[in-house]
Amino acid sequence: MALKQVMEIYDLLDAPVIDIRILKKIFSERGLGTSEFETHKIKGDKGETQFVKLKIKGKEGKSRGKYAPTLGVIGRLGGIGARPHKIGIVSDADGAITALATALKITEMRSRGDELKGDIIIATHLSPRSPIIPHEPVPFMDAPVSMEIMNKYEVDKDMEAILSVDTTKGNRIINQRGFAISPTVKNGYILRVSEDLLDIMQTVTGKLPVVFPITTQDITPYGNGLYHLNSILQPSTVTSAPLVGLAITTEVAVPGCDTGASQPVDIEMAVRFCVEVAKAFSEGKCSFYDEKEFRRLVSLYGSLEQLKTLGKKG
Numbered sequence: 001m002a003l004k005q006v007m008e009i010y011d012l013l014d015a016p017v018i019d020i021r022i023l024k025k026i027f028s029e030r031g032l033g034t035s036e037f038e039t040h041k042i043k044g045d046k047g048e049t050q051f052v053k054l055k056i057k058g059k060e061g062k063s064r065g066k067y068a069p070t071l072g073v074i075g076r077l078g079g080i081g082a083r084p085h086k087i088g089i090v091s092d093a094d095g096a097i098t099a100l101a102t103a104l105k106i107t108e109m110r111s112r113g114d115e116l117k118g119d120i121i122i123a124t125h126l127s128p129r130s131p132i133i134p135h136e137p138v139p140f141m142d143a144p145v146s147m148e149i150m151n152k153y154e155v156d157k158d159m160e161a162i163l164s165v166d167t168t169k170g171n172r173i174i175n176q177r178g179f180a181i182s183p184t185v186k187n188g189y190i191l192r193v194s195e196d197l198l199d200i201m202q203t204v205t206g207k208l209p210v211v212f213p214i215t216t217q218d219i220t221p222y223g224n225g226l227y228h229l230n231s232i233l234q235p236s237t238v239t240s241a242p243l244v245g246l247a248i249t250t251e252v253a254v255p256g257c258d259t260g261a262s263q264p265v266d267i268e269m270a271v272r273f274c275v276e277v278a279k280a281f282s283e284g285k286c287s288f289y290d291e292k293e294f295r296r297l298v299s300l301y302g303s304l305e306q307l308k309t310l311g312k313k314g
Helices: 003-013 020-029 091-111 147-154 195-205 234-238 264-282 291-301
Strands: 037-044 047-056 071-075 120-126 161-167 178-181 243-249
Touching (some): 003 020, 003 264, 020 037, 020 091, 047 091, 047 147, 071 091, 071 264, 091 120, 091 161, 120 147, 147 234, 178 195, 178 264, 195 264, 243 264
Parallel strands (some): 071 161
Antiparallel strands (some): 047 120, 178 243
16 A cells, blocks of 8 residues: 555645755655765756656665666656646646655665665656646646756666656546556567566556557657657657556546646555566566567567657758
C-alpha cells in the first residue's frame, strides 16, 4: 500500500510555491542520504522549474561497486500547476506525484530493512506556474523549459531501463481509468510489450493488463512538427536504455490543465506498479525487452536511431 505516500506528496505539491527544503527534509527524515538527493532550479523562456533527482542506493547496486541493475523512474509532465490561469494542482501533475511517492515508498522500505538489490534513480520537475498550449482533443500543459533541458536533467546515464510516468488523459485512444503501459521503445524501435511487465501489472491491479498504442511519431523528438500523443516517450530520444511509458488514464478525455482531476487511488496503483517493477528488475527477474531478438532486428533491418533526431532538413 502506498496511499499514505501519495497523499503526502500530493498535499505538498498542491501549492503556489514549492519549498524544496521541505521536500528534502521529508526524505531525509525517512532515511535518504544527502548525496542521494539532487536538485536544480532552471529558468526558461516560459518561466522556471525545479528539477529533482533521487538516487536511492541498493545493497548490491552499482553505487556500491556491485552489479545489480539500475532502474529509472521519470515523472514526465509539463507542470504541476497552471497559475495564474488555474488555482490548484492540475491533472498533469500525476507523473510527478507518482515518481516522488515511489521514491518515498522505496526510501521508507529501506529504512525499515527492506532494501532493494539495485539502485533506483527517480527524477521529475516541479513547476506550479506552467503555460497552457492548444492541443486536440483537449489542451495540454506546456513546460517552462525546453524538452532538451527536461531530458538533460531527468534522464540519467546510469538508468539501465526506464519507466516514464505521465498523465495521458487528453486523448480518445485510451478509454479505461487507471493506468496503462506502452510497448518497449529502444533506439528507434517499437518492440513487443514486455511479458514481465504485463504479469506485474495484472498482479497489482487485479485486472487484465491494459496496453496503449503508440506510433512512430510518438518516439521522435518534439520540435519536428509531427503530432505526438504527449511527451511520455520523449526520454527515449536521448537514451539507449529500453523505455516503457506508464500512462495514468481515464475513460474520457480530460485536459492536463484541469484541476480536481487527479485520482489518488489510480496514482497509488501506479506507484505500487513502479515499486514492484523496481524489486523485480533489481533482482534480474524483470526484462523490458528480449535482447537476442533486438540484436536480430538490428542485424536484419539496421539502425533506426535516426528517429531519435529531428530528421532531414528541408
